Amino acid sequence: MNVKLVVNKQTQRILGGQIIGFKGAAKRIDTIATAITAGFTAQQLVDLDLAYAPPFSGVWDPVQIAARKIV
Numbered sequence: 001m002n003v004k005l006v007v008n009k010q011t012q013r014i015l016g017g018q019i020i021g022f023k024g025a026a027k028r029i030d031t032i033a034t035a036i037t038a039g040f041t042a043q044q045l046v047d048l049d050l051a052y053a054p055p056f057s058g059v060w061d062p063v064q065i066a067a068r069k070i071v
Contacts, residue, residue, distance in 0.1 A: 001025050003066040005032070005042070012041045012070060017063075024057070031063045042070035
């Protein structure tokens, strides 16, 4: 899965995003859409408390991993 986030360099506000992949990629775009609508910064996206299930995914969601590279 590849996650691309577009942010304002000065404010780190999330402006857009793209996810390319298979399993789970389609639903993760909802997280990015919500962050854009709410006006989240990359740090706020990292700080989200997202649900996870160990058999299916790790603690850090791929969208949050991408956001961590920004902050």
